[in-house]
Amino acid sequence: MSANAMSRSLRKLGLGLKEHYGIIATNKLSLLGFWIIVLFTLVAAFAPWIAPHEPWEMLFDSKGEFAALRAPSWEFPFGTTHLGYDLYSQLVLATRTTLLIGATSGFISIIIGANIGLIAGYYGGKVDEVLMRLTDILYGMPFLPFIIILIALFGRKLEFVILAIVLIIWRTSARVIRAQTIAIKQRQFIAMARARGASDLRIIYVHILPNVLPLLLLYAAFNIAWSIITEASASFLGFGDGETISWGGMLYELWLSGKTRVAWWWFATPSVCIILLVTSLVFVSRAYEEVANPRLRKR
Amino acid sequence: MAILELANLSRHFEIRPGLLDRAFKGKASSYIKAVQGLNVTVEDNEILGIAGESGCGKSTTCTMISALMEPSDGDIRFKGRSILGLKGKALKDYRRSVQMIFQDPYESLNPRFRIADIVAEGPRALGLWRGEELDRRVHAILSAVGLPPAKYAERFPHELSGGERQRVGIASALIMEPEMIIADEPLSMLDVSIRAGILDLMRDMQAQKGFASIYVSHDLSILGNVADRILIMYLGQAMEVGPAREVILNPKHPYTKALIGAVPVPDPRSRRAVPNVRGDLSKPIDPPPGCRFAPRCPHADESCKTKFIALDTQDPQKHQAACHKLAEIGHG
Numbered sequence: 292m293s294a295n296a297m298s299r300s301l302r303k304l305g306l307g308l309k310e311h312y313g314i315i316a317t318n319k320l321s322l323l324g325f326w327i328i329v330l331f332t333l334v335a336a337f338a339p340w341i342a343p344h345e346p347w348e349m350l351f352d353s354k355g356e357f358a359a360l361r362a363p364s365w366e367f368p369f370g371t372t373h374l375g376y377d378l379y380s381q382l383v384l385a386t387r388t389t390l391l392i393g394a395t396s397g398f399i400s401i402i403i404g405a406n407i408g409l410i411a412g413y414y415g416g417k418v419d420e421v422l423m424r425l426t427d428i429l430y431g432m433p434f435l436p437f438i439i440i441l442i443a444l445f446g447r448k449l450e451f452v453i454l455a456i457v458l459i460i461w462r463t464s465a466r467v468i469r470a471q472t473i474a475i476k477q478r479q480f481i482a483m484a485r486a487r488g489a490s491d492l493r494i495i496y497v498h499i500l501p502n503v504l505p506l507l508l509l510y511a512a513f514n515i516a517w518s519i520i521t522e523a524s525a526s527f528l529g530f531g532d533g534e535t536i537s538w539g540g541m542l543y544e545l546w547l548s549g550k551t552r553v554a555w556w557w558f559a560t561p562s563v564c565i566i567l568l569v570t571s572l573v574f575v576s577r578a579y580e581e582v583a584n585p586r587l588r589k590r
Numbered sequence: 591m592a593i594l595e596l597a598n599l600s601r602h603f604e605i606r607p608g609l610l611d612r613a614f615k616g617k618a619s620s621y622i623k624a625v626q627g628l629n630v631t632v633e634d635n636e637i638l639g640i641a642g643e644s645g646c647g648k649s650t651t652c653t654m655i656s657a658l659m660e661p662s663d664g665d666i667r668f669k670g671r672s673i674l675g676l677k678g679k680a681l682k683d684y685r686r687s688v689q690m691i692f693q694d695p696y697e698s699l700n701p702r703f704r705i706a707d708i709v710a711e712g713p714r715a716l717g718l719w720r721g722e723e724l725d726r727r728v729h730a731i732l733s734a735v736g737l738p739p740a741k742y743a744e745r746f747p748h749e750l751s752g753g754e755r756q757r758v759g760i761a762s763a764l765i766m767e768p769e770m771i772i773a774d775e776p777l778s779m780l781d782v783s784i785r786a787g788i789l790d791l792m793r794d795m796q797a798q799k800g801f802a803s804i805y806v807s808h809d810l811s812i813l814g815n816v817a818d819r820i821l822i823m824y825l826g827q828a829m830e831v832g833p834a835r836e837v838i839l840n841p842k843h844p845y846t847k848a849l850i851g852a853v854p855v856p857d858p859r860s861r862r863a864v865p866n867v868r869g870d871l872s873k874p875i876d877p878p879p880g881c882r883f884a885p886r887c888p889h890a891d892e893s894c895k896t897k898f899i900a901l902d903t904q905d906p907q908k909h910q911a912a913c914h915k916l917a918e919i920g921h922g
Contacts (some may be wrong), residue, residue, distance in 0.1 A: 479697040486656045488685040501702035552876065563784035 315578045324574030331568055335387040342380035346536045349375040365558050370556035381536055382560050388537040389568070391524045392449070396456040397515030404461035404514075405500075405507055408468025415477055415493050423469070429462045434521065435528070442530050445506045449532040452525060456518050464510040471503045505583035512576030516569045523565050538565050592631035593770060593802045594655065595903065598664035599628040601650050623874045624650040626826040626882075628664070630904045637796065637803045639817030639834065640850070643871055647826040648806045649693070652774040653904045655804065656680065656690040668770075682716055689763035691773040695755035695780070696732075699747040705732070706743035709762045718766070721784035727765055735761045735791060744756055753861070754785035757791065764795060771803040771914060775810065797914070810853050814838045819906070825874045825882040832909030840876050844919060847882045881912065889915040 315321045334341060344350060350358045352366055361371040368379040411422040438455040472573045476479065476499065484498045500507075525531055527546065528538025538561040545557045601624050607617040626645040632638045640648050654658040655666060657673055673684055689712075692698035698707055703771050709728050713719050719727060729739040735757040747755055757778060763771060773792065777785045793816060796803060807813050813820055813834065820837040822845065823828040830843040840848045848867045866888040874882060881887070884894040899912040913919075 327766065479692055479694055480700040481699045482658055483690070483692055483759075483762075484692045484700070484715070485658060486685065487715055487766070488682055489711065489715040493715055498700055504702075547694075573704070 314582055315575060317574070318578045318581070319575075321575045324571035325573040327567060329577065330391060331386055331571075332565075338383050340522055342377075342383040344377040344380040346381045346384050347374075347376055348380075349581040350377055357453075357495060360550065361496075369560045370554070370558060372544065373550050373554070378541070378557060378560055381541055382508060382538075385536045385538050385541055385561065386564070387530075387545075388449075388535045389510050389519055389522060389539075389565075392453055392537070393515045393568075396453045396460065397511060397516040399453075400457045400461040400514045400518070401507060401511040403457065404464030404510065404552070405468050407461070407465040407470050408470075409417035409444055409495050409503070411465070412469040412472025413482045413491070413499065415473075419469070422465070426462045426465050429459065432459065434459050435524075438530055440524050447530065447533050449535060452522060452530070452532060455525070456521050457470055458577070460514050460517055460521070464514060464553040467506060467510060468503055471506050472499055475499050475502050495556065505579050509576045509579040512572045512579065516572040516576075519569055519572075523561075592903075592906065593669055594632040594804075595636050595667040595670075596628050596630050596651070596655075596664070597903075598900070599625060599651070599654065599661050599666060600663040601625040601647070601654060601659065602662045603742075620876045623877055624826050625661075626874070626877075627653070627898070628823075628826075628828050628903050629899050629903050630821050630828060631906050632802050632804060633818075635800055635802055636818045636888045637805055637816055638825060639813035639820040640804060640806045641808060641813050641820060642823035643808060643849075645825070645871065645873065646823040648808075648823060649774055650826075651823075652690065652772045652804065652806055655772055656688060657684060676874075686712075686716055686718070686766050686874075687769045689766050689768040689771055691756075691759050691763050691771060691776045693775040693778055695752050699755055699761055701747055701898055703747070705741070705745050705747070705758055706735070708747070708758055709765055712766045716766075728845065731761045731765045734795070735764070736787075737761070752780050753788060754901070756780060756788055760795070761787075762787060764799065766797070769801055770800055773803060775806050775808070777807070777892070779808070785812070787909065792816070810817075810838065812849060822849065825872070825877070827882050827898065828912060829883065830909075830911040830913075831901055833907060836909045841907070842916055842919075843883075843913050844887050844889055846911070848879055881914075889919055891915075915920060 303553040315325045350367075350371060352358045352361070357369065358371045358375045360373050361367050362378060363370045367379065368378055369382060371377055372381075384505070407422050410420040418582050434455075437459065440450070441451055441455045476494075483492060484494050489498065503534055522531065522537060523539030524541070527542045529543055531540045531543070542558070545551055546555065548554075551558065603622040603624060604617045604619045605622060606612070607615075609871055611617040622743060624645075627648075628651065630638070640651065642648055650659070654661050657676065660674065668684060668688065676684055678775070700711075703711070705829045706725075706728050709731060713724055717871075718724075723812070729743070732739040732742060737757055742750070742754070742758075747758070750758065755781075776789055776792070780788060790813065792805075799877065805813065810820075817834045819832060820830075820856055821828055822837065822843065824845050829839065830837060830846045830868065837846065838850060841850050844867075867886050869886045870887075872885070878884075879897055879898065880893075880895040881890070881898050885889040891912055897914070901910055901912055
């Protein structure tokens with residue numbers, strides 16, 4: 292497929308990049324959020340080249356003294372931990388893990404949620420009943436015991452953290468997409484598509500999907516934000532992957548060190564990053580909310 | 591020869607009372623008999639007009655013929671073969687042969703599709719043509735319905751006016767090269783000033799491509815213009831059928847007379863007898879077995895309330911009315 296044909300078919304799906312930038316740019320906060328996300332993504336992509344030290348490397352300052360629990364300075368811009376680790380390097384490297392987990396579980400969960408919502412909403416009846424009761428069961432599933440069991444069974448690995456997050460997070464998007472699908476399938480253009488000979492699958496994925504797309508993108512942003520928070524909580528409780536560093540994991544190490552009341556910079560840096568990234572995602576989703584629900588637009 | 595036959599076609603909708611009513615008061619379900627015992631044929635190359643008030647079962651009939659809804663009873667035969675329970679390829683072939691034009695041009699076009707994609711959707715869904723061939727046909731049909739493709743192909747429906755959208759709807763039906771078109775009040779949502787244009791377009795296309803049509807409307811003056819034959823329906827029952835001129839100039843059934851008497855005449859000095867019809871349009875919920883017009887009919891007696899005459903389809907050109915009292919009413 293040539294680049295031109297590719298961009299044409301993407302645009303047909305409603306995924307043209309220019310149009311999406313246009314949607315985001317209508318709202319100043321969304322635009323700010325968008326650029327913060329771009330910045331974090333760049334940091335994540337080039338993390339090994341940006342970070343001056345290894346995450347768990349004991350550091351000595353220029354005078355040769357052990358650099359434990361240093362407040363931010365020129366030498367250590369975000370300070371150090373009680374074991375002399377550079378928080379700036381940790382933060383940069385952790386961005387990669389956090390974004391990876393956030394994007395992967397956000398993406399997988401929206402795909403699962405969208406498909407279950409579309410299929411349940413379109414077919415209705417027994418299919419709907421089975422899928423929605425499954426969703427209800429997941430609503431009753433408390434996250435922490437669930438991830439503890441999963442990790443006890445399989446070990447503290449990144450994949451299982453992602454799996455646990457995905458299994459919990461898709462439920463809300465499935466419900467919302469289902470509701471929207473039910474509303475759209477009543478409309479006459481769906482009857483028209485059927486009268487013209489479109490099959491059920493074609494109606495679902497060619498006719499309905501583009502119409503739930505703004506909502507889908509809104510929930511994709513929510514899911515990513517939720518995944519990041521969930522991952523941080525799981526890591527903070529010690530259920531993250533011990534091999535890779537993440538923002539939640541940094542807070543977990545602070546907790547373990549017992550220096551919570553002393554090292555404000557150790558606490559501040561990962562927290563601010565989490566808040567900044569999640570808020571940015573919510574800001575961006577706000578722009579899509581206006582597309583999905585035109586009544587929110589400025590009057 | 592008849593391309594489409596409706597034999598004793600019926601559609602009932604169940605209204606279930608709430609759970610508590612059912613459990614404690616023993617209420618049974620009631621039924622809306624939207625279409626009841628409809629017999630009619632559409633001949634080759636013919637336009638059959640269906641007229642009647644809101645809720646008379648016109649749209650339900652169209653939906654059933656388009657295989658979007660199953661009848662509760664009776665049969666639909668297309669070129670002699672029943673279409674009920676068609677599956678797979680047979681259903682696809684039928685869908686291609688019979689195309690529907692929808693009433694509401696604002697609701698019937700997918701807002702996320704470009705005009706060219708809306709028109710190309712049928713052939714794509716059925717895998718009729720692809721690539722250059724499809725593009726060529728889409729452009730040809732858009733030009734034929736009066737939408738120059740250079741200007742319209744890449745637009746979205748919300749950028750078009752109602753009349754233009756209805757042209758898109760017509761193009762998307764005609765590109766399939768159907769043998770029959772079902773037009774469910776295609777003009778009712780349009781401004782009076784553009785109705786004539788769409789009507790002319792539909793007539794031209796009919797003459798050019800030669801297909802049979804069912805044209806549904808509540809506007810008798812339009813039907814008198816386009817239809818070869820007219821079927822009059824009231825609350826789901828067929829009241830009268832016959833050649834268009836006959837039905838309009840010489841109506842037999844008391845309901846048809848009232849309906850035609852209600853068509854406005856653009857002459858302020860014209861006076862005519864007010865049709866002698868009492869009461870209001872009711873709903874066909876659990877109706878009695880007889881003629882549904884009986885409660886409002888000035889000529890009705892007991893026999894009308896118990897027995898209904900079904901029209902026969904032996905001679906399509908015959909002008910017939912489903913009324914016991916024809917001899918008594920006479921003509922005029």
